[in-house]
Amino acid sequence: MSASERLLDKIDTPDDLRKLDRLELVRFSDELREHIIDEVSSNPGHLGASLGVVELTVALHYVYNTPYDKIVWDVGHQAYGHKILTGRKNQFHTNRKYKGISGFPRMAESEYDAFGVGHSSTSISAALGLAVAARVKGEKRKVVAVIGDGALQAGLAFEGLNNAGNEKADLLVILNDNNISIDASVGAMKEYLLDITTSRTYNRFKDRMWRLLGRSKRVGSKAQIIASQIESSIKGTVLERSNMFEALKFRYFGPIDGHDVMHLTRVLEDLKTIPGPKLLHCITVKGKGFPKAEQEQTIFHAPGRFDKCTGELIKPSECSKHPLYQEVFGHTIVELARQNEKIVGITPAMPSGCSLNIMMKEMPGRAFDVGICEQHAVTFSAGLAANGMVPFCNIYSSFIQRAYDQVVHDVAIQRLKVIFCLDRGGLVGTDGATHHGFFDLAFMRNIPGMITAAPMDEVELRNMMYTAQLDSVKGPFSIRYPRGTGVICNWQQPFAEIPVGRARLISEGSDIAVLSIGHPGNFVVDAVAALSARGISVMHYDMRFANPLDEEVLHDVMKKFRKIITVEDGVIKGGFGTAVLEFAADHGYTPEIKRMGIPDYFVEHGTQKELWRECGYDAEGIQSAIMNAVSSPQPAVGSRQSS
Numbered sequence: 001m002s003a004s005e006r007l008l009d010k011i012d013t014p015d016d017l018r019k020l021d022r023l024e025l026v027r028f029s030d031e032l033r034e035h036i037i038d039e040v041s042s043n044p045g046h047l048g049a050s051l052g053v054v055e056l057t058v059a060l061h062y063v064y065n066t067p068y069d070k071i072v073w074d075v076g077h078q079a080y081g082h083k084i085l086t087g088r089k090n091q092f093h094t095n096r097k098y099k100g101i102s103g104f105p106r107m108a109e110s111e112y113d114a115f116g117v118g119h120s121s122t123s124i125s126a127a128l129g130l131a132v133a134a135r136v137k138g139e140k141r142k143v144v145a146v147i148g149d150g151a152l153q154a155g156l157a158f159e160g161l162n163n164a165g166n167e168k169a170d171l172l173v174i175l176n177d178n179n180i181s182i183d184a185s186v187g188a189m190k191e192y193l194l195d196i197t198t199s200r201t202y203n204r205f206k207d208r209m210w211r212l213l214g215r216s217k218r219v220g221s222k223a224q225i226i227a228s229q230i231e232s233s234i235k236g237t238v239l240e241r242s243n244m245f246e247a248l249k250f251r252y253f254g255p256i257d258g259h260d261v262m263h264l265t266r267v268l269e270d271l272k273t274i275p276g277p278k279l280l281h282c283i284t285v286k287g288k289g290f291p292k293a294e295q296e297q298t299i300f301h302a303p304g305r306f307d308k309c310t311g312e313l314i315k316p317s318e319c320s321k322h323p324l325y326q327e328v329f330g331h332t333i334v335e336l337a338r339q340n341e342k343i344v345g346i347t348p349a350m351p352s353g354c355s356l357n358i359m360m361k362e363m364p365g366r367a368f369d370v371g372i373c374e375q376h377a378v379t380f381s382a383g384l385a386a387n388g389m390v391p392f393c394n395i396y397s398s399f400i401q402r403a404y405d406q407v408v409h410d411v412a413i414q415r416l417k418v419i420f421c422l423d424r425g426g427l428v429g430t431d432g433a434t435h436h437g438f439f440d441l442a443f444m445r446n447i448p449g450m451i452t453a454a455p456m457d458e459v460e461l462r463n464m465m466y467t468a469q470l471d472s473v474k475g476p477f478s479i480r481y482p483r484g485t486g487v488i489c490n491w492q493q494p495f496a497e498i499p500v501g502r503a504r505l506i507s508e509g510s511d512i513a514v515l516s517i518g519h520p521g522n523f524v525v526d527a528v529a530a531l532s533a534r535g536i537s538v539m540h541y542d543m544r545f546a547n548p549l550d551e552e553v554l555h556d557v558m559k560k561f562r563k564i565i566t567v568e569d570g571v572i573k574g575g576f577g578t579a580v581l582e583f584a585a586d587h588g589y590t591p592e593i594k595r596m597g598i599p600d601y602f603v604e605h606g607t608q609k610e611l612w613r614e615c616g617y618d619a620e621g622i623q624s625a626i627m628n629a630v631s632s633p634q635p636a637v638g639s640r641q642s643s
Contacts, residue, residue, distance in 0.1 A: 008028065013085070013086065013087055014061040014062075017062055018061075022062075025059070025062060025262065029054050029261050030289075032058065033051055033081075033289045033290075035084060036051060036084070037051070037289075037308050039092055039093060042305060044302065045077075045080070045302065047302065048300045049077045049286060049301065050077065051288050051289055051290055052078070052178055052286040052287060053081065053176055053284060054289070055259045056176065057085065058085070058261055061086075063272065066086070067086075068141050070115075070127070070143045070144070071144045072105075072143070072145045072146065073117060073146050074123030075120040076118055077103065077104065078148055082105070086112035087110060087112070088109075088110065097606070098605070100605075102432055103605065104117060104118045104432070114126075115127070119399065120150070120151035120372050121147070121153075123173075124161055124173055127173070130143045132169050135170070142170070143169075144171075144174060145171065146176060147176065148175070148176025148177070149286070150372055153373060154373050155375060161173070161245070164248075164277045165277055167277075168276050168277065170276060171277050172278050172280065173250070173279045173280070174279075174280045175254075175279060175280070177255065178283075178285060178286040251274065251279070252279050252281065253280045255281040255283045256281070286301075287300050292312075298352055299313075321489045322485040322486050324355075325423070325458065325482060326353065326354050328461050328491060329355055329421055329423070329461065329481070330354070331355075333359055334362055334363070336465060336469055337363060337366060340390065342388065342469075343389075343392065345360075345394065346370060346377050346384075346391055346392070347394045348370055350423075351367075353396075356369070356394055368380075374400065375406050377393055377403065378393060378403040378410060379406045379410045385416040385417050391418050392419045392421055392465070393421070394420075394421040394423060395422060396422070396423050396437070397422045397423065397424050397426075397440045397480055398437050398438075400422055400440060401439060412448065412475075415449060415474065419465070419476075419479070420479065422437065422480035425441075425482050425518065425569060426482045426518070426570060427608055428482075429605070429606065429607055432605030433605070436598075437569075441454065441568060441575045442574035444546070444547070445546040445576070447476075450476050450478055451468075451473070451545065452545065453477070453480075453544055453545050453546070454480050454481065454518030454546070454569075455544070456518060456522060457487050457488050458488045459493055460498070461479070461481055462493070464479045466495040466497065467500065473500060481518070481519065482518070482519045482569060483608070486519075500545065500548065501551075503515075505541055506540040507525075507539065510537045511630050512536075512561060512629055513539045513540075513565070514539070514540045514567060515557070515580060516540065516542055517543045517545075517568050517576045518569050521540075521567070523617065524567055524619075525540070530623055531623060539557070539560075539561070543576070546575070554583050558583075558587070561591060563629045563630070564592070565595075565596060565626060565629060566580050566593065566596065566597075567596045567597065568597040569597065569617075571598045572598060572599060573600050577595030580593060592629070596617040596621070597615070598615055599615060599616075
């Protein structure tokens with residue numbers, strides 16, 4: 001078929017889609033799937049999840065009157081087909097690119113994006129809010145929450161289900177059940193859904209009952225009510241337990257084939273006529289329609305560039321010998337665990353992303369994937385620590401925000417030795433605002449007793465992990481590090497203790513002092529080297545700790561320098577630079593202090609280099625700031641200036 005004959009070329013909005021004959025939806029779904037594969041193979045993004053919901057996406061927009069009717073996607077990386085169908089087909093080549101469209105649903109981007117989502121498990125609560133608002137306003141709009149990729153594991157999803165059943169809101173929850181998040185799903189919920197989907201007796205019975213329940217035009221009739229009661233009782237008997245969703249006052253339908261677009265449209269049309277909270281259980285295959293993505297689901301969650309014909313991954317032309325920070329963590333925790341039998345590893349559904357899978361393979365009894373449950377991960381770690389273990393709780397910086405209460409109440413107040421390894425600290429790149437690690441330096445340093453550290457390189461990461469697990473170090477310890485590669489090839493060096501709260505001198509200088517924390521210290525090194533050729537002398541300290549600060553170094557620097565620059569890969573407001581300002585104020589120092597880091601707005605998506613440049617703290621930005629500071633007049637003695 002030539003490109004000019006494609007149905008997809010004629011479809012720009014759901015209104016166009018609804019003009020198709022129902023029989024054409026199968027062909028259209030195939031074309032949509034191929035379009036996603038074509039685009040993502042050359043412009044990397046989240047592939048597997050979007051391929052798995054192609055038919056469901058088509059059916060939803062075919063049956064529901066979007067955007068008046070609302071569809072909330074959860075997790076957000078299921079939504080590529082949705083974006084292409086809702087006016088962004090010609091922009092999709094800019095997906096996740098700097099100044100292009102977002103890789104996730106975003107309310108500011110389209111009226112079809114009913115609710116923004118980057119983190120998982122929010123859809124049911126958000127959709128319930130939309131449905132209740134519609135009821136209060138007397139609107140007839142329908143609301144659908146599509147929850148998948150393991151997102152039903154999280155506590156927030158259960159809270160939403162519980163409240164929705166009680167509210168009796170007109171809400172449809174579609175469970176996209178593919179038995180995987182990024183890595184394989186874990187936990188009792190996974191086993192429960194597996195029981196439902198694999199019970200032959202129940203499914204044969206369900207198929208017969210569906211003809212009565214789902215096809216009856218006399219919705220609410222006595223016959224249908226009786227049939228529903230019979231179905232509910234037999235579900236419990238066959239599965240040897242009650243149906244959890246119906247116990248939460250949801251009418252449960254399914255499981256059905258989530259790739260049969262014809263059947264999906266008929267089922268959704270029937271469900272539109274049934275009031276109240278409903279749950280439709282769809283069985284799908286993550287990566288559906290692309291063999292490599294079906295076979296290697298974790299890799300093809302977000303595979304990077306690949307050959308769309310063979311599925312072979314295309315490696316970057318310049319392969320760095322420097323390891324990813326996450327790989328350094330993964331190998332280092334195994335080394336430490338061999339030496340210290342108390343060490344255990346915990347992650348909320350990100351074993352491959354954070355490289356805890358290395359420990360899970362070698363020491364399966366001492367490494368735990370708890371599912372998409374950050375709050376539980378923290379309190380579970382606290383419980384382990386309370387009984388004498390040394391837990392390394394690895395959570396992405398952006399996701400630890402969801403468990404801040406547990407960090408404070410369950411760990412810090414009780415002075416428990418939980419070591420937080422916060423991956424993806426700072427600007428992470430193309431995932432954008434929902435995934436950047438903006439805030440952890442600021443909110444961790446303000447917790448009493450929380451040691452807050454950030455390594456400048458791979459060796460420092462290893463040594464911070466080593467230091468944190470020593471018996472001499474008490475209480476909680478936070479180590480944050482960025483996405484991407486480090487700077488040292490020979491990083492597997494012998495462990496060395498880092499005195500807590502002790503900075504290290506990187507370069508001597510006399511014109512200005514730069515205090516950095518974390519990976520951006522490497523940008524400072526590049527800037528200082530370039531400025532040295534111009535005769536500008538810079539003293540540079542890698543501070544390493546935001547709490548406690550190295551007060552000896554700060555006293556020395558503030559006595560010697562009238563101008564100081566701080567650099568961090570975190571939000572300026574309340575972060576490391578603010579800690580330096582507070583120190584100056586508390587001790588009566590009045591230098592001119594310029595803070596560099598993430599400004600006071602939500603930075604969008606782009607490559608890390610593009611975003612570092614936008615925020616002004618790449619090597620060139622730091623070099624410019626130093627030159628401007630050195631060339632400007634010295635502040636008068638006794639004055640206090642800061643930015």
